[in-house]
Amino acid sequence: MKITQVAGFLGCGKTTLMLKLSVALADGGRTRVALIVNEIGEIPVDGKIIQESGMRMKDIGGGCICCEIASTFAKTVYNLYKEFHPDHILVEPTGVAVPHQVKLAARMSGRDAKISIGPAIVLFDATRPAELLDMDMLGQLVTSQVKDADVLAVSKVDAVTEAEAREAAERARQYNEKAEVIYLSTFKNQGIDRLVEIIQVWKE
Numbered sequence: 087m088k089i090t091q092v093a094g095f096l097g098c099g100k101t102t103l104m105l106k107l108s109v110a111l112a113d114g115g116r117t118r119v120a121l122i123v124n125e126i127g128e129i130p131v132d133g134k135i136i137q138e139s140g141m142r143m144k145d146i147g148g149g150c151i152c153c154e155i156a157s158t159f160a161k162t163v164y165n166l167y168k169e170f171h172p173d174h175i176l177v178e179p180t181g182v183a184v185p186h187q188v189k190l191a192a193r194m195s196g197r198d199a200k201i202s203i204g205p206a207i208v209l210f211d212a213t214r215p216a217e218l219l220d221m222d223m224l225g226q227l228v229t230s231q232v233k234d235a236d237v238l239a240v241s242k243v244d245a246v247t248e249a250e251a252r253e254a255a256e257r258a259r260q261y262n263e264k265a266e267v268i269y270l271s272t273f274k275n276q277g278i279d280r281l282v283e284i285i286q287v288w289k290e
């Protein structure tokens with residue numbers, strides 16, 4: 087059971103991508119996929135639709151899965167492991183979570199369930215790189231998210247020019263030279279296949 091997180095700042099496209107990835111990973115039912123969404127506000131995803139497609143979704147609120155509700159997260163992982171035997175769990179942390187802390191929480195959740203840790207996929211919104219990086223407090227949070235990325239997905243590239251997408255990627259790259267960069271448009275299906283491949287083969 088591999089736990090992979092789709093992280094990144096508020097509104098960068100995490101939920102939209104998670105849904106696409108879960109369908110692609112499920113491979114028509116050959117692979118069992120569950121989703122855990124840690125929302126601050128309301129849940130934008132209809133759990134019933136997910137369930138009908140043979141997947142499972144758990145939403146947990148009331149705090150951040152990497153701090154105040156880490157034990158709720160661990161319990162959720164364990165219950166999924168017992169009840170549903172997923173091959174993959176995709177986790178959407180809140181937009182203000184830091185990926186290495188989410189990885190720690192995922193590792194802790196593996197005390198009772200057999201888990202492996204997947205890549206930290208971090209989305210960086212190509213439509214507002216300056217806004218994300220240049221502000222004082224916000225900039226620090228976004229750069230720490232980018233630093234923790236195993237895969238840096240420059241998101242919503244369908245909404246910007248090629249030059250703008252490249253510039254956004256270069257700006258994010260300054261904070262993380264090791265991550266693979268993917269130009270992502272969930273709307274246009276760009277970058278999805280590569281992400282699925284990375285999730286499937288990832289080992290750490």
Ligand SMILES: Nc1nc2c(ncn2[C@@H]2O[C@H](COP(=O)(O)OP(=O)(O)OP(=O)(O)O)[C@@H](O)[C@H]2O)c(=O)[nH]1
Pocket residue numbers: 094095096097098099100101102103130180181241242243244245270271272273274
């Ligand atoms: N142009 C474009 N817009 C996108 C894409 N993916 C998501 N969006 C839009 O971006 C907005 C935010 O998408 P979400 O998937 O809810 O983003 P999120 O990161 O889950 O947001 P929070 O959970 O609130 O932090 C929505 O209006 C989406 O329709 C994309 O590939 N291209």
Ligand SMILES: [Mg+2]
Pocket residue numbers: 100101102130178
């Ligand atoms: Mg979301």
